[in-house]
Amino acid sequence: MTHSLRFFSFMALLGFLTTGHSQAQTGPYASTQARHTAVVNAPAAAPVPPMVPAAPTISPDSVFINPEVRPQFVGGDKAFTAYLAKSIRYPQVALQRRVSGRVFVNFILDAKGKVVDAHVISGPGSGLNDEALRLVWMMPPWEPARSNGQPVRVACTVPIAFTADR
Incomplete structure (x- = not known):
């Protein structure tokens, strides 16, 4: 028992x-x-430091569309407008035909802010598309886009306006 x-x-x-x-x-x-x-x-445990998530690794081949920090022409929009006004060479054919309009150029800025690829999305032609591409290729480097604090490649589109009434 x-x-x-x-x-x-x-x-x-x-x-x-x-x-x-x-x-x-x-x-x-x-x-x-x-x-x-x-x-x-409960036994006393040593304090556990808070876990900080590691920044994801970014492939150098990735092209961002909407990064955390957008790229910027050095000096801002006013400097970009001044660059275009100083550098533009209105094509003779477009002047003779009085062609004006906007050319939309899409380009990739690399992690250093340099143009690595550019093409015209739309434009009136008559030499204006080619001139817009020339202007984009000749641009000085931009302040690069950033994601997780790292400079990244980014896709950009800019309109370049041509007015024949100069």
Whole structure:
């Protein structure tokens, strides 16, 4: 009989420990007493530093469309307009035909801010498309786009306006 009494006491103690453990882990619905008991009985652990997610690696071949920091012509929009006004050579054919309009040029800026690819999306022709491409290829380097603090390649589109009434 003593043997079965010990066994029964052991099982009751085991049940009590299991119940206390499960209550301590039920989160906000656990009783206040159970949560405090779990904290008091827990061994002191060394503080764990917060995990900082590693910046994802960016492939050098990736081309961003909407990076965190957009590229910028050095000096801003006013400097870009001044560059165009100073550098533009209105084609004679377009002047003779009084052709004007906008040429939309799409280009890729590399991580150093240099144009590496450019093509005309739309334009009136008559030499204006070629002149717009020349202007884009001759641009000085831009301040590059950035993603996760790293300079990245980015796709850009700019309109270049030509007015025959110069």
